[in-house]
Amino acid sequence: METPTKPQMSMHSPMSVQWTPKRRPLKILSALRKGAKSAPYAYNGRYELDDTRRPSTPPTPPPPPSAKPKFLKTQKSVNVSPLDVKSTPSVRRNIVQDDPMPFSLVEMIRPKKVKYRLPTKQEMALLHTTL
Amino acid sequence: MTAITFRFEFPLLIIHCKEPPEKIPLTVGRVAAIFLSDKENYHPFPGTVGNPRNPDWLADDPYDSEAETELTFCSRVFRACNDNGFKPVSVSLYLGTLILELKEYVPTNKFPGKIGGVVPYYCNGVSAWSSRNVPQSRLINPEGGNEDTSNYTSSGLNPGVRICGHKYAGTSGLIVCNRSTGERRLMVAEHVFKDTDEVFHPTTKLENRIGTITHRYPALDVALVRLDESVNYSNESYFDAPQCKRLVTSRYEGTAGQEWFYLDSGYTGLVPFLWTGIRMELREDITGPFHELKYDAQYIFLAMHINVGRLPNGVCGSPLVHDETDDPVSDGAVRGLFSWSDQNVVENLFVAVLDPLVDEGWEVESVDGGVGSAMEVTEGEISAQGEQKGKGT
Numbered sequence: 001m002e003t004p005t006k007p008q009m010s011m012h013s014p015m016s017v018q019w020t021p022k023r024r025p026l027k028i029l030s031a032l033r034k035g036a037k038s039a040p041y042a043y044n045g046r047y048e049l050d051d052t053r054r055p056s057t058p059p060t061p062p063p064p065p066s067a068k069p070k071f072l073k074t075q076k077s078v079n080v081s082p083l084d085v086k087s088t089p090s091v092r093r094n095i096v097q098d099d100p101m102p103f104s105l106v107e108m109i110r111p112k113k114v115k116y117r118l119p120t121k122q123e124m125a126l127l128h129t130t131l
Numbered sequence: 132m133t134a135i136t137f138r139f140e141f142p143l144l145i146i147h148c149k150e151p152p153e154k155i156p157l158t159v160g161r162v163a164a165i166f167l168s169d170k171e172n173y174h175p176f177p178g179t180v181g182n183p184r185n186p187d188w189l190a191d192d193p194y195d196s197e198a199e200t201e202l203t204f205c206s207r208v209f210r211a212c213n214d215n216g217f218k219p220v221s222v223s224l225y226l227g228t229l230i231l232e233l234k235e236y237v238p239t240n241k242f243p244g245k246i247g248g249v250v251p252y253y254c255n256g257v258s259a260w261s262s263r264n265v266p267q268s269r270l271i272n273p274e275g276g277n278e279d280t281s282n283y284t285s286s287g288l289n290p291g292v293r294i295c296g297h298k299y300a301g302t303s304g305l306i307v308c309n310r311s312t313g314e315r316r317l318m319v320a321e322h323v324f325k326d327t328d329e330v331f332h333p334t335t336k337l338e339n340r341i342g343t344i345t346h347r348y349p350a351l352d353v354a355l356v357r358l359d360e361s362v363n364y365s366n367e368s369y370f371d372a373p374q375c376k377r378l379v380t381s382r383y384e385g386t387a388g389q390e391w392f393y394l395d396s397g398y399t400g401l402v403p404f405l406w407t408g409i410r411m412e413l414r415e416d417i418t419g420p421f422h423e424l425k426y427d428a429q430y431i432f433l434a435m436h437i438n439v440g441r442l443p444n445g446v447c448g449s450p451l452v453h454d455e456t457d458d459p460v461s462d463g464a465v466r467g468l469f470s471w472s473d474q475n476v477v478e479n480l481f482v483a484v485l486d487p488l489v490d491e492g493w494e495v496e497s498v499d500g501g502v503g504s505a506m507e508v509t510e511g512e513i514s515a516q517g518e519q520k521g522k523g524t
Contacts, residue, residue, distance in 0.1 A: 022289060022368040024279050024400065098156045105144070105160040111384045112196040116141040119160065124137075127159070131134040131152060 100130050135169050142226055142388025143175055157435060163388065163405045165435075176228050177259040178252030183244030188215060193248035202381045202428050202484070205411035208246055209426065217242075221259065223410040225431055226388050228252060232259040260473035260481075278445065279397030280333045288332060288341070288364040290375060290450050293397040294319060295335050296327040301448040302396035303332070304468050305366050305375045307355070311492040316355035317364060320448035320470050321347055330356050333397075350414065350427055351483035352470035355493075367498045370395040373455050376463025377495050380486045381409075381428060383464065390461070392432060394449035394469055404432040404451060404480060406466070427483065430466050434478040451482055465495065 103123050108115040119127065133152065138145040144162045147169050155166050167173055187193075188211040194204045205222040208229065212219040218234040229251040231242075236256030244250065283292050294303045304318035317330075324330065328344040341362045346355035358364055366375050372395035390406045410429045432451065446469050453464040467482035 022283075022286070022370055024281070024370055024395075024397070098154070099158045099161060100156055101160040103160055105139075105141075105162045106389070109386060109389055112386060114142065114386055114389055116139075116162065118139055123160070127137060128134065131146060131148070131159070 101126065140175055145173060145175075147171070157391075157403055163433070163435075175226060176230065176252050178230055178232075178254040179239050180250060181242030181244045181253055182240040185241070185243040187243050187245045187248065188212075189247035200381055200384075201409045202411060204247060205409065206426070208251075209411055209413075211246065219413065221410055221412040223259070223408060223431065224387070225408040225410070227408070230254065230259055260479060278443075281397075282333050282339075284332065284339075284341075284362075287367075288362065289367060290369045291372065291395045291397065293333040293445070294323075294341070294448070295331050295333070296324040296329060297335060298326045299323045300445055302394075302398070302446055302469070303364075304448050305369075305450050305465065306364060306496040307378070307488075307493040308496045309492045310494055315358070315496065316345065316493075317342060317358055318448075318450070318468060319344075319354050319356055320468050321349055321352045321354040322470070323447055324354055348488065351467075351485065351487060353468060353483065353485070353488060365498060366496055369450070369452065371401040372450075373452050374463050374498070375450050375452050375465045375495055376497065377465065378485050378489050378493070379460075379464045379466060380489050381484045383460070383466075385461070391454040392451045392466065393454065394446065394451055396446045396449040396469075398443045398445040402446075403435050405435065407431045407433045407479070409484070410481060428486070429471075429481040429483055432480040432482065434472070434480050 101123070103119070103126075105116055105119060106114060107117050133148045133150040134146050135149060136147045138147075139162075142163060144159050144164045146159070146164055146166050148166055149169055152166070156164060158164055165173065189207060192207070201224045205224060208222045208231070209219055212222070212231065212233075217237060219231055220234050221230075221232040223230040223232075229246060229249045231246075231251050231253050233253065233255040239253050239255060242251070242253050242255075278293065280293055283289070288303065290303055290305045292303045294301060299322075301320050301323035304320075306315065307318055308315050319330065324344055329340060330342045330344065331339045332341045333339065340359065341364075342356040342358040344354045345357045348354070369375055372393040385406060387406055387408045392404045392406055393401055394404070395401045408431050410431055412427050412429065414427050449469045450465045451467055451469060453461045453466075456462045467485055469480065470483065471481040473479045473481070
């Protein structure tokens with residue numbers, strides 16, 4: 001049996017279908033959401049608590065919502081409450097939309113081949129100003 | 132403004148800061164970024180270069196990424212190294228760089244500056260990766276309470292829930308079906324259950340038993356569990372991580388340094404990983420029929436924990452699933468289960484390539500009860516698989 005090869009890379013392009021996942025109790029913070037606060041070099045380890053960001057967890061977590069999946073075809077075609085929007089997976093948002101730079105240092109992506117470039121003077125200045 | 136230096140070591144951008152930014156992004160300018168303190172030292176590529184005056188062992192047959200897979204090339208380098216009297220331990224293509232790990236020290240000027248046209252880095256007599264194949268098992272009574280021990284039985288189980296044996300605990304994997312035999316099984320990390328065949332969720336109590344291990348693949352660190360008939364388990368949700376849709380083999384063509392994978396375990400929540408390449412490693416136990424050398428093929432991922440926090444041990448068994456994308460081959464692609472880490476400053480994760488499992492006919496069960504790689508099987512086969520769902524074959 002053969003795994004099909006990839007015809008073309010299309011990373012980070014918009015999705016037509018989104019998925020509403022099962023939720024964990026609030027105490028299980030996503031490492032992504034914890035972000036800089038848990039960076040080991042800065043705060044000496046991942047267990048650094050930050051009570052201001054999330055409420056504490058009750059001893060008995062509430063039961064998770066129904067396991068039935070909820071498909072959101074697109075945000076245009078379906079009425080989505082703000083709560084639903086908030087709870088849809090945001091993995092791509094974490095990668096692309098949280099990128100602080102408006103430019104890309106990746107010039108070209110093909111399977112197994114990527115071309116990078118160095119930033120221009122202006123982009124370098126922006127890096128220094130932003131970070 | 133806290134950044135002091137920017138090092139462009141594509142496909143990575145290494146940023147040294149006096150103070151970490153309030154929110155650390157995974158990418159800067161669309162390139163994976165590693166944020167470090169001004170005192171932290173980090174070189175992504177281990178080893179030193181060889182002597183460019185020495186002839187290339189594979190000059191007649193250089194690496195051609197269009198014509199061969201990375202694993203095939205690494206196998207050729209392994210053999211060439213052996214044939215030239217050196218003792219390789221592992222050969223990796225890591226972030227586009229060839230890395231050779233050798234058992235004994237040999238002066239690097241004896242090695243070629245290129246192999247197959249690629250510049251190698253030699254780790255001669257020293258480990259390229261801090262520790263080799265050290266599976267991390269979490270004891271059942273861990274310190275600290277920051278983990279999800281919820282019992283999800285009533286709403287149905289899914290990848291990412293806490294599972295345990297008698298001694299260790301880990302994270303549950305995904306449901307696979309065998310297209311030849313019709314068996315339906317749960318994938319878990321084998322080393323978590325090395326002391327028992329019984330699998331429990333979320334804690335070890337008789338009434339929490341969910342299944343029994345029927346197949347073990349120690350070289351892949353994968354075990355397959357026959358679920359008890361009363362257990363409702365599906366691949367419908369993987370908490371905040373993308374849904375698992377298919378297993379991929381070494382023939383999957385990706386772009387190291389550009390593809391993001393995720394896991395979501397009860398010990399961590401959602402965690403990102405950057406796929407960085409592949410490794411071909413000599414298995415430590417080489418005794419066996421015909422005394423042939425045996426190799427293990429693995430994917431390497433860069434844990435972004437330097438940005439998001441160090442990973443706890445109970446994460447073992449979590450499926451590593453590709454980021455959401457419109458590419459039908461990559462979307463929901465599972466490269467394997469979290470198992471081995473080198474425990475380095477910037478941690479590298481090693482995941483067994485699942486070719487042997489896929490070759491036996493195991494495929495991801497889709498949420499509608501069929502198999503994940505629907506494009507590879509006939510409609511009749513999908514229907515037959517669907518009937519097996521929930522029967523605990």
